[in-house]
Amino acid sequence: MLALEVIVAVGLAILIGAVIANRLHVTTPIVLIPLGVLLGFIPAFRDVELPPETVLLLFLPALLFRESITTSTREIRRFIRVILLNGTLLVFITAIGIAAVGTWFGLPWIVALVLGAVLAPTDATAVSELAGSLPRRQRTVLRAESLINDGTALAIYAIAVSIAVGSQQVTPLTITWTLVVSFVGGVAIGVALGLVGSLTFRIRQPLPSNVGLIVTPFAAFLVAEVVGASGVLAVVVCGLVVSRIAPRRFQPEARDQAQSFWTVTTYILNAALFVLIGLELQVVVRELPPSQLGVGLVFGVVVWIALIVIRALFVVLTTVIIRSVDRRPYQRTLRSTPRGLVIAALAGFRGAVSLAAVLAVPVTLASGKSFADRDLIVFVTTVVIVLTLAVQGPLLPVIIRWARLPADDGVDEERTFAELEASRAAVEAIPQIASEMGIDDDVRDKVIAEAQKHISVLEAVASDEPDEETTRHKEQYTRLRLAALERKRETIVNLRDQQRIDDIVLRRIQSQLDLEELRLTGRALE
Structure with a gap:
């Protein structure tokens, strides 16, 4: 019964949060996280925790697949160098840098490395939610980086946890093999499952065809995890393959259904994660000994600042090196302004992947002893996530306006x-x-x-x-057509109310009118 109560409570929080965020003109995470914290004060919800397997096996495949099928593969190819650097090298540097900060606060090196691996990746869903006002170039680079760096960070995380727990002997050879299998295997499985999943596009019935599409990312994640490869990379590559094939093979009705399904589903999953992060904050605060709360809070703030500094230094240094080495005319067209680099440095949001990873840290070691400082690194991770979403999130629109980036x-x-x-x-x-x-x-x-x-x-x-006349005529044409469509809607609803037409007829005509309005206003689903 409690599970049903949680579902209803989270759903109501999403609804209320969306309304409040719209009224306040802020992004929804800024409202949803505090609502999650408030839910934690209700006695029935005090023991509700976010299971890491739920995020890794349910939320993550769906959200990453949606991000990958809606991103621009052309823009990824254009900025592939920056994306790969940020998605791999920056992750390694961030993990080591945060580990160094952790040892400064007294953590054992390997435990600090676990914390560094947990916080190294940026979160694709948080980037999409908070960086929506960015021009296409910056938004695409951030999204693509977030899709790739999860696989890198989780590979480092798996190695660090194995060493910390002492469950297996780790050597340089095993580390290299783990990374190769993770990356190469993830990419190969993603391509294979993307091709296999695209076969469902040949099914003429829209609903069965979409069932195949929905199953595809979960199958890619499952196969990758079974063979020890990166499930995250498998899902991302699978989505990119599907996005290339779908326009030629997907049936129109099935495509329309898929757009609606993924839009609503990923919105709910994304918003639910932010509410659950607020709920989790209550839990980790209660589990951490009171004597460590102050240290943990300072620790979290220092780590958050360190993440921004490391990212800023990396962005500046790689930009200087690339511009010094590559002076081709084409490369000059890809250069960002100094203010654009500031945005890139401050847009590294942490979210659900980091929280799921830190919650998945084992409670005990192979020897049976407790995992040292587990509660502290869970608390620090939660503090960093809240700070990136609640502080960096509201600041980003202000910085974007300050940057005065050219219109896209x-x-x-x-x-x-x-x-x-x-x-x-x-x-x-x-x-x-x-x-x-x-x-x-x-x-x-x-x-x-x-x-x-x-x-x-x-x-x-x-x-x-x-010319001004053409522009005016186009605007007048659009307004008149929209007014006519509204009159059509009113008429068919009246016909339904008068029982002169069936509800089925009403819905079919409304669907046609809705599509026409989306075409006229340019608000068609992407």
């Missing part, structure tokens, strides 16, 4: 270009298609006239400086 209108320009090319190709093909299908000439001419009118509008918009 590339997506709008490319969209207009693609629509224009597609419309021209369709007009050229209509006569032949109409002839092959036996379409009457008057119907063919009507379709061509409508398409050509649409082309003339697109050509005006695509021009370097569209």
